[in-house]
Amino acid sequence: MKAEKPTWLWYPRIPAGYLTLLFGDGGVGKTHICLAMTAALSTGAGLPGAEGTGRASASIFFTGEDQLGELRRRLDDIDADTRHIYACGEPFGLDEDGIQFIESMIVEKKAELAIIDPVVAFLGRGVDFYRANETRAVLAPLSEVAERTGAAILLSTHVTKGQTAKAVHRALGSGDFVNAARSALLAGSDTDDPDRCALFHEKANLGPKAPPLGYSIKEGRFTWTGETTLTTSQVLGGGDASDLSARDEAEQFLREALANGQMPAKDVMAEAESAGITPRTLRRAKERVCKIRKSAFDKGWTWELRPEDGPQDAQDGHI
Secondary structure, eight states, X not given: OOOXXXXXXXXXXXXXXXXXXXXXXXXXXXXXXXXXXXXXXXXXXXXXXXXXXXXXXXXXXXXXXXXXXXXXXXXXXXXXXXXXXXXXXXXXXXXXXXXXXXXXXXXXXXXXXXXXXXXGGGSOTTSOTTOHHHHHHHHHHHHHHHHHHOOEEEEEEOBOSSOOSSGGGGBSSOTHHHHHOSEEEEEEEOSSOTTOEEEEEEEXXXXXXXXXXXXXXXXXXXXXXXXXXXXXXXXXXXXXXXXXXXXXXXXXXXXXXXXXXXXXXXXXXXXXXXXXXOHHHHHHHHHHHEEEEEOGGGOOEEEEEOSSOOOOOXXXXXX
């Protein structure tokens, strides 16, 4: 059982012994942010708003996109002590063997931070990134690794292209990624001024939310710039997403959740609940954008997108 009072890798953004989610569009600097964290740990320097420990701490970077030489160049640019930063540049599946490998590396290197960037590169071909029952089988064991080792495990992913009322629900993939993480961070740049970038604290289960933190990337060099007035609506674009009606949000959720085909009704409803959509609102949205079918072999109902929005056909089943 965990102690009631959490410990922190970076208060209050990244708790030790738990999963943290970092999400944002490609090219906004998620990898730079991750490397800045490892650099600060490698020298014992404090991250913004937190005191340094004065001692070097180890980190492990599992990358599925970047060349190790490029990561080393970026680390050298920000004066990291790379003796305390370990990297794996070959993606592997997050099956039982893969998760055991991560745990063994954390234990062997006495790492306080492990980064998986991007997590989708490590899920393997047999795992549907958008299905809660499949991603849950990966996230639960990873959470247990974090708990056993006391390390913070940070998962990086992209954002969806749709619009919802809460920025945290824009993280790409199953809602279980947001559910499993105790903290979620959004990285982004101003759609009108791409040089203005910020890290937003969108979910905080174990402490207060931190204020938006600015950063810049000039000539490939990353720098924290302090607290900022930049907002998530400026970063995500499309105006103020809070103006969407509840039903509009639920309809957009269904279009994104079912974009790859039909899903079991119970999985859709679980995803919607984790996205903060009420059953009543989900039913109203379902009647406009979904077809409901009975699965073969009495496996329950499935939902799929209709060819176009409209009232539900009378012969369709319902829950």
